[in-house]
Amino acid sequence: MTDKTSDLPQPAAVQRPSRFKELWEADLVYNLRRSPVALVSLIVTLILILAAVLAPLIAPTNPFDPASLNLMNGFSPPGVPNAFTGETFLMGTDDQGRDVFSTILYGMRISLFVGVSAVIFAMVLGITLGLIAGYVGGWIETIIMRIADVQLTFPSILVAMLITGVAKGFTPPAYRDEVAIFVLILAIGLSDWVQFARVVRGATLVEKNKEYVQAARLIGRSGGGIMLRHILPNVLSPVLVIATISLALAIIAEATLSFLGVGAPPTQPSLGTLIRIGQGFLFSGEWWILFFPAVTLLGLALAVNLLGDWLRDALNPRLR
């Protein structure tokens, strides 16, 4: 017993950790250890993110380099050597002889890039408008929240589609494929800011009447300073939860738009584009072109979603 305790760091020697760090170590990690579902989804999410980031290193071939493709490899079933070339592909190849495993890794990169960027965009926009609406109030608040209410009556996927259509209309045809990824980020971000704005506004309304805000106002801090340095850190934990769940929704929204053919262009296929391509081979029996991207998308969305659910329960003390 004495041996074990001597291994542990001595409390007196360690400086007292910051409040944030203490909370992190005591609560969240403990909670994570107790929830196997959350732990598994965290590991799956991390592996998928890592695989996407390191795609150029992991992928056996670069699916967008025409030199590495061999048409003879087309339609190789997964794990079976090709009849002509004798090469074996883990998840098979598509009609052009592209390795499905590699296209999935590269596709996931685009899906995650669009998803994360869209959520960050929605978060920044939503937090800014929510803080202003909650702190400043008056007619500015009325306008912001009215817009939010109106937008909320439309399903967000429809809003994203409409924005994609409008943005496509305004860009000259020659640039459409180049800007497609950014149009996606804009469309999904703009369709998703309302959640953030509403939550931040609600929390700001509560915080702004507390004593520390009054104290900050008394010592003469500007409105912007109070919002950013005093209120914002105190309204962030619900934002974190919404951001995680939004990420899952954004990934699915991106996949849906790309599947419909109005998202990522064929030159930069995301998981949705791959599923769209794979659907064409459903009847001719090449199931792997569709199956593996679909399973990857499901796994990614489900893992992030479960992580968000767990985070919501863990950060909400009332539920415990």
Next chain:
Amino acid sequence: MLAYIIRRVFQSLLVLLVVGLVAFSLFRYVGDPIDSLLGQERTIADIDRVRESLGLNDPFVVQYYNFLANAVQGDFGISYRQSRPVAEIIAERAPATLELAAVSALFAIGLGIALGVFTAIRRRGIAANVIMSASLIGVSLPTFLIGILLIYVFSVELDWLPSFGRGQVTDLGWWTTGLLTASGREAIILPAITLGLYQMTLIMRLVRSEMLEVLRQDYIRFARARGLRERAINFRHALKNTLVPVITVTGLQLGAIIAFAIITETVFQWPGVGLLFINAIQFVDIPVMAAYLMLISVMFVGINLIVDLLYFAVDPRLRIEGRNT
């Protein structure tokens, strides 16, 4: 109450005006209509004449007014891709979408309420728990994957149902229906399930939780004490009182069904308005996009208004609150 209604109607009109503005600027500023009307050989006098005859020299507000006036009369211009009046194309496509939406709404409401009541009454039964867990998976699957999965199982593997199109369609003059022929009825099954599945699980979960809430009330216990039959209690007393929130949610979901019809129609190549809209986005067919934008907004704003007013009619408590404010 009257003030509330007027305020809501006024708000709805404002929203429609803003959407109209977006549709109009799209219509007016994307591409140059002169380019598409006059060829390469044109004089400045020609251009001026056409500009004047199209009203392009009018002030912005006048042009916007004309656009709205035309739209209200059902004139949305001519499709760039099909060179036919947009109103005609939409009128031709609308029955397919509305039929699909109606069938999937019926599926969602019917099966949703039935399963909701069942899972509430047999709360601890194995079947109820299986249904509840399955519904969780159903909610997290993206619509287009559900469609593909159904196609794979019922069209590719089992070869029971068609995977695309509307089947044999009967022309009734102003309306085309696929419901009168066997192939049309077969064709609508998979799309309707795909479209209605999410709403079905939503209604089921809502009915279940409302039923559990109501079944705990005193008047249910009293009804039991009076010796009423279990069926009478469940359906006449409990289910009836759960219906108010179900009506609102169903009403609001009607809009979502129309929106998600875009996805379903693409998966099943269903020749409806949603597929038309997706193709319009792909090929930047501005008049079709503008018209769809206007139509869908009118529908959404209308549904929201009706649901809000219906709430007033159904729930007397709101009316008293409305009088005080």
